[in-house]
Amino acid sequence: MSCVAILSEFASHPQAISFTVAEGSKNWVCTVVYANPQMDLRQQVWAHLWELGGRVTLPWLVLGDFNEILLSTECRGGRFSMARASQFLEVLNECNLLDMGAKGLRFTWYRNQRGVVLAKRLDRAVCNVAWQAMFPEAYVENLCRVYSDHYPLLLRREGSREKSQDRPFRFQAAWATHRDFEQIVREAWCRSTPTLANGL
Incomplete structure (x- = not known):
């Protein structure tokens, strides 16, 4: 039997919107991010997440297009910036957010520039420990793209049906x-x- 989720806005920003989800006895905050491709404007959403991290007391899920990567292994082609990755990691650490990883395709964004294929993992889902404890079977799948240069994320909270009971x-x-x-x-x-x- 499924519950009806009630959503109410928690906070908004030009690059992110947050809402509270009330689903039966479970209450949590979801933030959907579209970080600006311009690095200087992206600083604004990092500051917003930092501020939210000090206010959110419920289980918290943050997902979307962060337009940034954490590791050199999350890109193929182009340049990896350790300074930008460190700043992104610092924001996640300050907000106590853990990367959920993903099944499926390794990268979520592809572009062919003059015959050179660039690929990065720009899209992801991160959550705090309380959200992970609330949905311990949750996982993310990187799906195949159709029209966009980004591959969509699919978040499954129930876990894989193939998994055995003994985890x-x-x-x-x-x-x-x-x-x-x-x-x-x-x-x-x-x-x-x-x-x-x-x-x-």
Whole structure:
């Protein structure tokens, strides 16, 4: 049985819109981004996300076209800017957002410039730990494009139907930065469960 989601605007910006999703007992914030292709104007959306990071107290999902990459492996052709990637990473870290990764195609944007193919992973979904805990099976697929030079993202919250019930435990390094990390692990370890993963 599916629930009806109620959306209400949380914040808006020329390069992003955020809304609160109320879906049964689950409440979370979704921000959809279209970062400006011009680097100097893109700074404005980084500042907006930074400000939002200080206000959002619910589980938070941010997705869309960031017009930036994090790693040199996320591009083919063209130049990789470590300074710009570091700035993008700093914004994600300050907002406590984790990259969700993606299945399917490696790049989400392609362009043929004078016979040279440029490809980058400009589009992605990131979320905070609370959103990941709310939807632990969620994943992203990079789909095939039709008309645009961008490939669309498909976010699936339920997880893959092919997955078995027994999922491997995955540790997120960001968990270790939580102020109560040691206490939570200690309490989980002391419970009468066979593994730490089950104790959490």
